[in-house]
Amino acid sequence: MQKTALFLTSALLLAALQTFAQEPAKYLSSEPAENKNMKPEETEYYTPVPPVVTPGKDCGEAPSDAIVLFDGKNLNNWVSSKDGGPAGWTVSDGAMTTKTGTGPIHTKQSFGDCQLHVEWRTPNPPKGTGQDRGNSGIFLQSQYELQVLDSYHASTYVDGQAGSIYKDSPPLVNACRPPGVWQTYDIFYTAPRFNEDGSVKSPAYETVLQNGVLIQNHVDIKGQTLYVGKHFYKKHGDLPLELQDHNHPVSYRNIWIRKL
Template sequence: MMNQIHAASLSMFLFLVPVLHAAEFGVVPDPYTGNWEGIMTAGTGEKGVHATAIKYKKQYEVTFRASPDPREKAIVIINGTVQEDKLILEPVLGPDLSDGAEGQTKTVQWNGVAKDNELNGTFTGRETGTFSLQKTPFQPSSTLGETAPSEATVLFDGADLQAWEPRKIPADPIQWTITDSGALKVVSQRDGKKNKQDLKTKELFGDYRLHLEFNLAYKPEAKGQGRSNSGIIHLGMYETQVLDSFGLYGHNNECGGIYKIREPDRNAGYPAGLWQTYDIEVKAPRFGAKGNKTTDARMTVRLNGILIHDDVIVPKPTAGGKEAARGPIVLQDHGSPVQFRNIWVVKFD
């Protein structure tokens, strides 16, 4: 009996943990943006299918692929609009799915409807069949909410901004705000006028491991770099991009990219509204006695717990300029109200 009680208690504990965690994870602001998984059935049999839905202005772009990898060639891309309480996919011609013809001739018309976390539809023409998918929930990063170790320097814990100052004019007042929930929010206006203000740490760093959490603003009216955008600039020189680029290829100017230098090994970014994590190890460049660089900077980056850069060389600064062995950590103001929290660093030198 005791074992049964213990098992029941453990089961209840395991049930509650993700619920409690989800409260800190955030929520995607619309019901259709995200990943969908299921099957499509035709004369050739059943195949697994994945769809990614992204909102642009008043429409959604729904991309069907054989796997969740956004770098894989799309089977078909369908636009959709919300009508009442459902997402209606507009009829579009797509490829014949018979063996050997996938992605070739566009002879099949696709239609579909998404409602209540289910996406169902048909394709008709040279080949006829159905597809049925369900929306899959995002899982919090394995490092979300990670506590700073005893040896860490805490840069922001929701209480104050003592570790930070404006990058351009350090004596200026900081215009970013701390929200009621203890997040640091980018504010790009002052006295009603556009006034971007990057923040930098007062302390300079060399080699370190940084933990940081961020939440992107929801800007479906924009595309590309116009969506929610920021960046983490290491040593004041090397930027890891922060951008709402969920479901896209994952270029070096998209989330996870070492800006203008290296694209991530995969796109591990989440949509706006969810709290995401960066865990980044930086090894500063080395210099000789005469000031000449002898060794390039290196970086290991995990986005949402996924390794996307593994001890890679960073040969030059993002925006040019002179490199140094030490520098500040910079949070970029790119005009979007991005939020940050739980920022700490462990120094290795």
């Protein structure tokens, strides 16, 4: 099962990386005439050589070029989004857990295009219904929310359930595990590009695996996350990763990121 998940993750990452090419690929509808006289080496090249990256021992372990944002020991890489002071969440047994009233936290570093791995867990026994049930969120560039919610045998509006790009794009499937069980998000994110006048040159894109299952497939994000109203963009550069405090004791662990 781990080998299958690793193969799928690698294939999706390769597909995501193709979006960063400077020139769009050009495809021919029929075989070019010059193919008849070409040699194999004419379509082979040897530089630049891709850098070597040592993968983790399993799909969830950080590879050698990753930035570890939370290793289960402390919140040194995070600050309060309210005032920039120390992050007020609790750390215990290798996990950090939201603390009601402390507000969201964000990374000290800013990021753009990235691969992000996050493990999360909603409380057990579950309490509440709909959006009032194990609610939190992962905000790429502090703007675009990937919903964290207890959606295991629980209903809410589909563009607000776990795995949705909140009020933007529902997940392809519900791949949630029961409350109290650790879950994973593997996220491949392309940041938006803007013109000088602030207009959108290209939107943000997001591909997401939840527990090894594809739930968002290179989806174009409509704009910054809003609870009320249509989403829209404001010009920005690299920004921190933010985790939401939504008054539910949701836990996180093993968070790492790769700049692309």
